[in-house]
Amino acid sequence: MQRYKTKQINVGGVLVGGDAPVSVQSMTFSKTHDIKSTVEQIKRLQIAGCDIVRVAVPDLKDANALKKIKSQISIPLVADIHFNYRLALIAAEVADCIRINPGNIGSKERVKEVVKACKERNIPIRIGINGGSLEKEFEQKYGATPKGMVESALYNIKYLEDLGFTDIKVSLKASNAARTVEAYRMLRPLVEYPFHLGVTEAGTLFHSTIKSSIALGSLLLEGIGDTMRVSITGELEEEIRVAKAILKDSGRTNDGVNIVSCPTCGRIQADLVTAVKEIEEKTAHIKAPLNISVMGCVVNAIGEAKEADVAIAYGKGSGLIIKKGEVVAKLKEKELVERFLEEIEKESLNG
Numbered sequence: 269m270q271r272y273k274t275k276q277i278n279v280g281g282v283l284v285g286g287d288a289p290v291s292v293q294s295m296t297f298s299k300t301h302d303i304k305s306t307v308e309q310i311k312r313l314q315i316a317g318c319d320i321v322r323v324a325v326p327d328l329k330d331a332n333a334l335k336k337i338k339s340q341i342s343i344p345l346v347a348d349i350h351f352n353y354r355l356a357l358i359a360a361e362v363a364d365c366i367r368i369n370p371g372n373i374g375s376k377e378r379v380k381e382v383v384k385a386c387k388e389r390n391i392p393i394r395i396g397i398n399g400g401s402l403e404k405e406f407e408q409k410y411g412a413t414p415k416g417m418v419e420s421a422l423y424n425i426k427y428l429e430d431l432g433f434t435d436i437k438v439s440l441k442a443s444n445a446a447r448t449v450e451a452y453r454m455l456r457p458l459v460e461y462p463f464h465l466g467v468t469e470a471g472t473l474f475h476s477t478i479k480s481s482i483a484l485g486s487l488l489l490e491g492i493g494d495t496m497r498v499s500i501t502g503e504l505e506e507e508i509r510v511a512k513a514i515l516k517d518s519g520r521t522n523d524g525v526n527i528v529s530c531p532t533c534g535r536i537q538a539d540l541v542t543a544v545k546e547i548e549e550k551t552a553h554i555k556a557p558l559n560i561s562v563m564g565c566v567v568n569a570i571g572e573a574k575e576a577d578v579a580i581a582y583g584k585g586s587g588l589i590i591k592k593g594e595v596v597a598k599l600k601e602k603e604l605v606e607r608f609l610e611e612i613e614k615e616s617l618n619g
């Protein structure tokens with residue numbers, strides 16, 4: 269599926285939209301004014317593969333902390349602001365992007381000042397529509413529906429466009445996968461701005477993975493989406509891991525190892541579950557695009573192995589290592605994983 273052609277913007281050196289790769293974002297959960305914890309969390313996210321990080325700026329002390337935070341990190345920083353234009357002005361001096369909804373920042377004069385500050389530093393604004401907090405007029409007219417979210421987005425976009433500002437990206441998050449998808453689909457043909465995808469308040473690792481895979485996966489398969497966040501009530505790194513997997517499985521990136529493994533059945537005569545777990549952990553660092561398969565018996569193993577760069581076909585107490593469809597070794601079960609991992613490493617260097 270071809271990707272929607274969107275306007276490209278620059279978030280602190282990371283290009284968003286156009287033909288730029290779909291970037292992965294996350295957000296810290298520390299109090300932003302706790303500089304040490306915030307920087308620590310940002311560094312953890314960066315190591316996990318986060319491209320852009322957002323921090324909440326609910327207070328003056330949070331806004332004042334941004335400068336020090338920015339000086340200690342090396343990925344773009346987005347400041348998330350609601351209602352208070354003074355905080356937006358402070359953030360605009362330091363951050364690489366600010367997330368505001370002009371409609372809730374106050375008078376037009378105040379929005380004008382924020383826009384002027386962003387223009388001066390050449391930083392974009394993310395309009396972040398959230399189904400649960402629409403402006404009163406849209407809430408009353410449409411409720412928390414995709415139509416209400418789209419109307420709110422158009423209103424906020426126009427607000428900025430009327431001030432001559434078009435360095436914009438837009439998100440339309442709902443806590444429900446279907447509503448999220450519908451809102452993004454509705455808005456996509458109406459504007460050229462890049463979209464930040466996400467399901468908001470998506471829940472725990474289990475629930476968020478499912479909701480985000482359905483919503484973000486569907487949109488990405490339709491060519492919609494330029495940057496994304498998977499929101500998880502849980503560990504920071506999980507957000508990045510799930511986001512990267514969604515990107516990979518929706519064909520938006522082919523970086524890293526794609527593991528095909530069978531679910532096992534009554535034919536199996538080996539401990540495949542433990543083997544796959546070990547293989548997944550020990551190949552997580554690989555960036556090269558590789559297809560590997562781990563199959564419990566020869567029934568489907570040979571067919572899968574033909575598609576794989578490296579494969580294992582388990583048998584009774586032993587198994588085959590297959591590379592590009594050719595059997596390269598027959599080993600005892602306990603020797604298989606180690607050799608398999610060696611072959612994967614070699615293959616990743618070739619790629």
Ligand code: SF4
Nearest residue numbers: 530532533564565567
């Ligand atoms: S590959 Fe073999 S063990 Fe695995 S699910 Fe298929 S038939 Fe069962």
